[in-house]
Amino acid sequence: MVAKDLLVGLRRARDRIxxxxxxxxxxxxxxGTAGMSKYHFLRCFARTYGRTPAAYLTERRIxxxxxxxxATNLTVTEVCWLVGYASLGSFSTRFRRLVGxxxxxxQARWADGxxxxxxxxxxxxxxxxxxxxxxxxxxxxxxx
Numbered sequence: 001m002v003a004k005d006l007l008v009g010l011r012r013a014r015d016r017i018x019x020x021x022x023x024x025x026x027x028x029x030x031x032g033t034a035g036m037s038k039y040h041f042l043r044c045f046a047r048t049y050g051r052t053p054a055a056y057l058t059e060r061r062i063x064x065x066x067x068x069x070x071a072t073n074l075t076v077t078e079v080c081w082l083v084g085y086a087s088l089g090s091f092s093t094r095f096r097r098l099v100g101x102x103x104x105x106x107q108a109r110w111a112d113g114x115x116x117x118x119x120x121x122x123x124x125x126x127x128x129x130x131x132x133x134x135x136x137x138x139x140x141x142x143x144x
Contacts, residue, residue, distance in 0.1 A: 009034035022084035
């Protein structure tokens with residue numbers, strides 16, 4: 001594989017992680033997106049971006065969780081599910097490892113009395129990436 005093609009494939013996989021971070025993504029599917037074997041993809045991704053695809057995915061999920069915890073009144077459990085975790089324990093452990101405090105403490109730190117986006121708006125009006133992806137295709141009021 002030519003170096004240029006290698007980088008294109010790696011970027012395609014990284015962009016997929018950025019877009020679909022809340023979905024279950026595995027090494028096989030990401031390698032397929034990049035057009036490589038999974039072991040070659042793993043080595044090249046880690047060498048190029050300084051972290052494994054799994055670590056990169058975790059960082060994206062935790063960054064999005066931080067945004068939701070700061071700006072909304074969603075519970076930690078709701079945020080956990082919105083960013084792609086099925087286990088609150090796994091989410092809390094990874095959050096604490098990357099941020100330095102647990103998600104509840106992080107959310108409390110940002111509770112400054114300023115109005116927050118209600119969770120129902122986040123879930124119903126597409127303010128979360130997952131809600132946007134789950135809207136049925138015929139729901140566009142403009143008919144587009």
